[in-house]
Amino acid sequence: MMIRKLIGAGVLTALLALPWATAAQTSTQPLAPTSTTHPAPAPAGIINLDAVTVSGPQPGPGLWRISKGEHDLWILGVLSPLPEAMTWNADSVVDLVGQSQEVLWRPHFVVDADVGFFRKLSLGYGMLKAEKNPDGAKLADVLSPELYARWTAAKQRYLPRDRGIERKRPMVAAQELFTAAIREAGLGPAKIVNPPIRAVIQAQSIKESIPKVTVKIDDPAAAIKDVRRMSLNDSACLEATLDAIDRLLPRMITNANGWATGDLKQISFDQLGRRNNTCADVFSNAEFSRKWGIPDIRASIRDEWLRMAEASLATNATTFAVLPLEDLMAPDGYVARLRALGYEIDAP
Numbered sequence: 001m002m003i004r005k006l007i008g009a010g011v012l013t014a015l016l017a018l019p020w021a022t023a024a025q026t027s028t029q030p031l032a033p034t035s036t037t038h039p040a041p042a043p044a045g046i047i048n049l050d051a052v053t054v055s056g057p058q059p060g061p062g063l064w065r066i067s068k069g070e071h072d073l074w075i076l077g078v079l080s081p082l083p084e085a086m087t088w089n090a091d092s093v094v095d096l097v098g099q100s101q102e103v104l105w106r107p108h109f110v111v112d113a114d115v116g117f118f119r120k121l122s123l124g125y126g127m128l129k130a131e132k133n134p135d136g137a138k139l140a141d142v143l144s145p146e147l148y149a150r151w152t153a154a155k156q157r158y159l160p161r162d163r164g165i166e167r168k169r170p171m172v173a174a175q176e177l178f179t180a181a182i183r184e185a186g187l188g189p190a191k192i193v194n195p196p197i198r199a200v201i202q203a204q205s206i207k208e209s210i211p212k213v214t215v216k217i218d219d220p221a222a223a224i225k226d227v228r229r230m231s232l233n234d235s236a237c238l239e240a241t242l243d244a245i246d247r248l249l250p251r252m253i254t255n256a257n258g259w260a261t262g263d264l265k266q267i268s269f270d271q272l273g274r275r276n277n278t279c280a281d282v283f284s285n286a287e288f289s290r291k292w293g294i295p296d297i298r299a300s301i302r303d304e305w306l307r308m309a310e311a312s313l314a315t316n317a318t319t320f321a322v323l324p325l326e327d328l329m330a331p332d333g334y335v336a337r338l339r340a341l342g343y344e345i346d347a348p
Contacts, residue, residue, distance in 0.1 A: 054086055066343050073319045104320070105211075105321075108301070150242050
């Protein structure tokens with residue numbers, strides 16, 4: 001989610017949510033193409049990638065089945081980014097959602113600030129300033145010469161007309177650069193998953209639940225001021241993002257193709273954690289988080305999802321859930337936790 005699109009205390013949610021974009025290792029080649037694009041020649045130091053992504057109707061991945069007695073929880077693992085030119089044949093998912101008593105969406109972390117509408121508008125102005133470096137500094141002032149040279153080369157390729165980005169914080173600039181780079185590779189946000197599921201929910205009035213961890217910010221204006229004046233160690237987030245763009249786009253394309261075609265064996269997240277964790281640590285380990293009561297986001301939302309999933313399994317004959325694929329496949333992820341709790345697991 002782009003920070004500039006949020007208003008009020010949502011700046012805190014946006015900043016904390018930045019790291020969840022996808023990056024991973026380069027180890028296998030992309031699947032055979034059905035469409036090919038050729039990016040313009042890259043500046044020195046940037047890998048010139050032939051972005052090969054599948055297109056047209058695709059089946060998508062199989063589902064995980066979590067069982068206890070006569071009660072089933074079916075989980076669809078979602079991935080972002082996905083091939084922009086593909087369409088998803090969601091017939092089997094639509095049928096299963098139609099048989100379910102409840103749909104459990106992916107968990108969310110929410111910052112709650114009790115302020116009025118006009119106060120939110122003024123906070124929105126503060127938010128726009130919060131995404132910039134303190135004291136009007138530019139990226140050239142806050143990055144090392146070596147890192148700034150890498151940034152300049154990547155910006156010239158992916159964001160050549162964006163002059164205002166030079167005043168943004170490194171982690172904000174990193175996310176905008178990452179979005180532009182995956183778009184050039186033929187990838188984009190996973191916008192195809194939710195609409196067919198929501199259509200069934202609305203047509204059949206199926207219960208839907210969103211596991212949510214909410215943190216109350218009593219003084220959002222003061223929190224935004226803290227964000228604006230803090231000198232964060234977020235250069236590492238930009239460096240990790242540049243590494244992901246330089247070296248890992250082929251793996252991201254392979255992952256996207258694997259999801260589209262239902263070939264989960266093609267998918268690997270072995271090095272995904274570096275960029276995500278590096279960017280997350282900018283806030284999760286900072287004095288800011290302790291001051292404003294920001295908890296461990298990953299642990300909090302995972303625990304809340306598991307609590308609601310167990311309740312749904314105990315109540316419903318059939319529950320359908322949507323979760324990030326990485327969190328399903330991780331050694332300590334949701335499937336592993338459910339297995340440890342004694343549930344029967346059928347993997348796709």
